[in-house]
Amino acid sequence: MTPRFAPHEVDILMRAIRERRSMGVARLRPDPVPPALIRTALEAADWAPSHGETEPWRFTVYTGEGRRALGEAFAEAYRRAATETGDFREATFAAQRERVWAAPVWISLGLEPALRADGSPKMGLEEEALALSGAVLNLHLVANAQGLAGMWLSQGVMVDRHVAAFVGLDAPYARLMGFFVLGWPNIPWPSGERRPLDEKVRWVEDAPAP
Numbered sequence: 148m149t150p151r152f153a154p155h156e157v158d159i160l161m162r163a164i165r166e167r168r169s170m171g172v173a174r175l176r177p178d179p180v181p182p183a184l185i186r187t188a189l190e191a192a193d194w195a196p197s198h199g200e201t202e203p204w205r206f207t208v209y210t211g212e213g214r215r216a217l218g219e220a221f222a223e224a225y226r227r228a229a230t231e232t233g234d235f236r237e238a239t240f241a242a243q244r245e246r247v248w249a250a251p252v253w254i255s256l257g258l259e260p261a262l263r264a265d266g267s268p269k270m271g272l273e274e275e276a277l278a279l280s281g282a283v284l285n286l287h288l289v290a291n292a293q294g295l296a297g298m299w300l301s302q303g304v305m306v307d308r309h310v311a312a313f314v315g316l317d318a319p320y321a322r323l324m325g326f327f328v329l330g331w332p333n334i335p336w337p338s339g340e341r342r343p344l345d346e347k348v349r350w351v352e353d354a355p356a357p
Contacts, residue, residue: 255314
């Protein structure tokens with residue numbers, strides 16, 4: 148059969164995959180990112196597979212002054228949670244508000260499952276979450292290929308219900324799965340390592356004839 152892509156094109160794709168790296172806010176420069184580059188990465192995300200063709204991913208992009216309200220949402224989410232546990236700290240509250248300025252681009256990663264006529268999810272929520280994961284990986288690969296660094300943040304206020312409502316994820320079964328921070332790296336591009344593939348793959352070939 149004829150390959151879909153020429154060998155050198157496959158090599159380029161494999162290079163993009165091998166050189167993908169996660170880099171958090173401490174490794175990002177504050178410089179703005181051209182919207183066209185962000186959109187290209189999001190278009191890659193939109194071509195992820197989804198069972199039942201549900202396309203459950205939902206994104207909101209925060210840049211420039213648009214980050215200010217997001218910082219307020221982070222701070223309020225922390226205040227509510229810390230007040231319930233009796234562990235509120237003013238310094239942490241302020242840090243939550245200011246953290247948005249550490250990265251030039253914040254992209255909310257939303258999951259909004261497709262629903263049947265009776266209001267129940269068309270597909271299982273786990274399958275929809277797997278679809279979103281594929282979309283985020285596509286986004287990350289293309290962003291890296293454009294020279295941009297980033298990382299999926301998925302703990303604390305990044306998945307808080309108050310922040311979910313702020314970004315518009317208040318539909319039935321909708322969930323905030325975190326944020327992807329994006330920007331230009333302020334460090335040399337890091338190398339990566341993987342253990343030998345054969346440690347993680349088992350081949351099952353034709354069974355012997357009876």
